[in-house]
Amino acid sequence: MAIPRRAHFCWIGASLPWAYVFGILSAAERSELAEIFLHHTDALEDDARRRALDRCPRVQLSRIDPIDCLLRAGHSVGAGDVLAEIYREIANPAIQSDLLRAAILYLEGGVYLDLDTITTASLLPLLDAPQFVGCERIVWPHFVRTSRSPGLWCRSITLDLLRRAMRHAPGGWAMFRRLESLYYRGINNAVMGAEPHSRLCALYLRAMAALPAQRRSVLYALGPDLLQEVAAQFSRDDLIIAEPRVFYPLAPEISEHWFRVSRRVRLEAVLSRETRVVHWYASVRTRSKVAAVDPHYVRANRDRQLYSALVCNCIRNLPEAA
Numbered sequence: 001m002a003i004p005r006r007a008h009f010c011w012i013g014a015s016l017p018w019a020y021v022f023g024i025l026s027a028a029e030r031s032e033l034a035e036i037f038l039h040h041t042d043a044l045e046d047d048a049r050r051r052a053l054d055r056c057p058r059v060q061l062s063r064i065d066p067i068d069c070l071l072r073a074g075h076s077v078g079a080g081d082v083l084a085e086i087y088r089e090i091a092n093p094a095i096q097s098d099l100l101r102a103a104i105l106y107l108e109g110g111v112y113l114d115l116d117t118i119t120t121a122s123l124l125p126l127l128d129a130p131q132f133v134g135c136e137r138i139v140w141p142h143f144v145r146t147s148r149s150p151g152l153w154c155r156s157i158t159l160d161l162l163r164r165a166m167r168h169a170p171g172g173w174a175m176f177r178r179l180e181s182l183y184y185r186g187i188n189n190a191v192m193g194a195e196p197h198s199r200l201c202a203l204y205l206r207a208m209a210a211l212p213a214q215r216r217s218v219l220y221a222l223g224p225d226l227l228q229e230v231a232a233q234f235s236r237d238d239l240i241i242a243e244p245r246v247f248y249p250l251a252p253e254i255s256e257h258w259f260r261v262s263r264r265v266r267l268e269a270v271l272s273r274e275t276r277v278v279h280w281y282a283s284v285r286t287r288s289k290v291a292a293v294d295p296h297y298v299r300a301n302r303d304r305q306l307y308s309a310l311v312c313n314c315i316r317n318l319p320e321a322a
Contacts, residue, residue, distance in 0.1 A: 003127040003193045006035040006110035010100050012066075012093040014042045018321070019282070019293040020115035021049045026314040027113060028058040032122040039064045039104060052319035066100055073103035077202045079209035086208065090217050094283060098189065098223040102204050109196035116282035116290075117190065117247075118310050120275055131194040131201075132240035133231060134247035136279075137176075138186040139163060142225040159183055163253050173250050173257040173270065180244070180251065187228045190279045191247045200239060204230045247277045255281040258307040259289045265302075267309045278310060294321045 007027050011020070028036045036059045044050050044061065053059050067084045074083040087099050101112045111123055126132055139160045144152050159182060166172035166179075194201050207230050208222055215221045231239055249270055250257060258280045271278070282290055289307075295318045301308035312318065 003111065003129070003131075003195055004109045005033045005124070005127065006037060006108070007031055007033045007123070008101070008104050008108070008110055008112045009036075009038045009115055010097050010104065010112075011038060011040045011044075011115065012042070012096055012100075013040075015045050016040075016049050017290050017293065018049055018295065018297075019290045021052055021319075022293070022298075022311050022315060023113065023115045023117050023119075024053060024059055025056060025319075026117075026311070027119040028056050029316065030119040030121060030314050031111075032124050033111065034058070035060060035110075037062050037110075039100070041066050048320065048322050055319070064100075064104075066096070069103050069107070070099060073106050073205055074209065076197070077106070077205045079206055082209040083205060086216055086222075092217070092219075094219070095217065095222055099208060101189065101192070102201050102208065105192060105194050106197060106201035106205060109194055109198065111193040112189075112191065113277065114190035114279060116280055116286075118278045118280065118314055120271060120278055120310070120314055123193075123276055126193055126240075126242075126276070129193070129240040130238070131198045132192070132242060133187050133189070133200075133227065134191050134242040134244070135185045136188045136244050136248035137180045137183040137251040139183060141184045141186050142220075142228065144184070163251075167253045167256055170260075170262070173254050176251060176254045183251070185244070187224060187231050187241065188248065188279070189223050189227045191242075191277050200230065200234070203233065243274065245272045245274050247275075248279050249275050250278075250280075252281055255279075256286060258310070259286055259305060261301065261304050263304065265304060265306055265309045267306060267313060270306060280307060295319055296321050 009024055024038055039062050066087055070083040070087055074080055083099055087096055105112050139156050144156050166176045207226050280286060298308040298311045302312040
């Protein structure tokens, strides 16, 4: 069995920002997948953003009952009602999304993409494996955060200070590239692929259900931290872990450079031939930029900002903002 040729996005809420609409439209245009689903828990507002998705023939809007989805997945993997109970208990949409993405991917199979992504190239070459994830360059993996080793903490503090300097420096992303081998590799759950009822998603869902209650509401605990632990149970043949350049060409914090304005934009220097998705990390430093982004914004900034150049490069016919 191969990974189905479908992509899944999840949205919790009624108002979908343009930056996330661009993520869906880029997947429809560049991924070469047959179906692009936006699973949404609430009725979406009837506005220009909704209409842009309605006009895209490969995009399907699928309103879901998150509790029903988690109950079906939970009972299938032997976790009972626990996943649905966690969803009810935790009000943070980012953590709720960690639960939903794993459940949807387990039940339906395909490729899950966070909404703060832009798809740049075909995802078909990734579908031959039974399951895949991607890794990024990070400073504070879970094993360091929970360690009592002064050496580990001193190393991460130094790396953090270096990264902070490169985040602020003009062209700092290029400096980071020269030093990125010093940083830890960490698995991120923003891009995942799996067959229906895959062993990866089954183990991930069971691990979510088994996580102690006090850890469930901690940011990243149900997401990258737990997925890292689950992935460690697989051999290289059973789980493909893509290099950072495939999904995460600019690391966390460094990703702020996507939104820096400069006189010269060199998109080809940031992306590589292997890059298929750009995760630009709305959850980190660029969250405040989301509200400003719309079709007018990216058209106006395409020659002086990496993010706008990326959107315009990957979506040929940008919709109108109204």
